[in-house]
Amino acid sequence: MKYVLVTGGVVSGLGKGVTASSIGLLLKASGLRVTSIKIDPYLNTDAGTMSPFEHGEVYVLDDGGEVDLDLGNYERFLDIKLTRDHNITTGKIYQSVIEKERRGDYLGKTVQVVPHITDAVQDWIEQVAEIPVDGKEGPPDVCVIELGGTIGDIESMPFIEALGQFSYRVGSGNFCLVHVSLVPVLNVVGEQKTKPTQHSVRQLRGLGLTPHILACRSSKELEESVKAKLSQFCHVPLSNVVTLHDVPNIWHIPLLLRDQKAHEAIFKELNLTSVATEPNLEEWTARTKVYDTLKEPVRIAMVGKYTSLSDAYLSVLKALLHASVVCKRKLVVDWISAADLEDATYKEDPEAHKAAWRLLKGANGVLVPGGFGGRGVQGKILAAKYARENNIPYLGICLGMQIAVIEYARSVLGLHDANSTEFDPETKTPCVIFMPEGSKTHMGGTMRLGSRRTYFQVADCKSAKLYNNASFIDARHRHRYEVNPDMISRLENAGLSFVGKDESGSRMEIVELPGHPFFIGVQFHPEFTSRPGKPSPPFLGLITAACEPRTVLPALSNGHTSKFGNGKYSNGYGNGHSPMLRAHHSGNGFKPSNGSLNAVYANGIGPVYVDGTW
């Protein structure tokens, strides 16, 4: 087994994850089988209990592991399937060492950070690296390890010590260290500054790790003299100093690394020169070119809770992007904070309310992603109602599916107090209920998690077609509540169609509204299995429907009568715009309601490319 370790220096947020994934992709394109491990030096056992608002999304794996979002980057770039053990945290390591101590495995010895914790880290890496992750048999050839945090953090010290020992354990020729660093440019003089990198390399060496390759983040390409200086002061060959300058989107990074022959430097270090081939990135390059040239926008309103931190919905954004690139449209995501759509905001902050509704109405499609807790739920319900009544393509994921069902029960069945017991434990009409197997006392790892099977119940429904008429699909889950099985027949009699169920037939997995151009809710998270070039089917369905030129149909054309009719809730609180007058869903003739179309995020968190967030 060969190892590539990726560390980061100077500041956090340099894009170590993307760099590590890109290195992995480059090696894979050279004919090697690649796996990856992410080390997170925090104390949490896993990312499951961490707020997406602080830490970005919780990524879910097939085996139900709730892990750091960087594992999503690895899975997407390398098209592999990782396990929970591929994400090492301080919490996991200490837990395993303490368990061993309780069992008496240390034979009376004093248990210490060195050697017990550091040994545990090394053993863990060695064992996990052997797991095949690409569907083939036998161990992979190379394991890319990303060490989270920045060199010098107190928390990462035991890992650095462990990795220093590990490089010695596996021996030279089997270990290559890529250090990602920052070369800032001082505006006043416009000079690329090497000092921060020099310091961080010195720190790395002081801790027992020797960098073989320097990957320098900077706004522009590094000047030759700057590279030479870095080479000289950091004791790294000139050919091993690589620039990672700003690019339009992250799909360029593997190409940037290849163009600077980073793979050759790695192969030399790992004695792989005779084994590896020239990297074949033809398909990747073609797709990147398409992405670069997209002009015609497709606007998706993302109605969520954590709209101030894009990373909270990273995989959803990537899945939307994958689908948009296949549909040759430029993705524009309009962030709508769900609470802004609500009545209460109308009273407290009419401007915010108006702006939110304007965005919703300017969208070609609406997406309500997963979420927890009651804040903004009413706003999400209004968004689902708006999409349903106005024939706007709608995709509801997990909570987005549950609220679509609640909305239908309220509006169409007239069950005004229909709710989820998550938001109203005392509701008389529990439309969404706590799953029997859940735990109400422990939060970590107690949800219905990971890959579960969904069987299609109806052959000619939209979602079955999107999944190539498969009879079943496997998708990842992360939820505590489910649609109440006792309400299914009433909902179906009223027009909803539960077209996908689990093996027991009593757990609802996919809901559709027949007669609507695209109205689908899924209990699972299709975003976690979307890949560049292989977009997740529900996302492809949403974007395809959103791109379709459409004459605006009268509301409620699906034949169901809303109990609320066209009253207060039907078109954004009677602000004078009848949904029927809306004419901007022609696919290309609409006016953008705000922001620059050059940006993927058109509002809220500023003009940042979805893939430019290093």
Ligand code: GLN
């Ligand atoms: N809060 C809901 C549940 O636990 C939805 C979860 C989600 O959207 N991931 O079932």
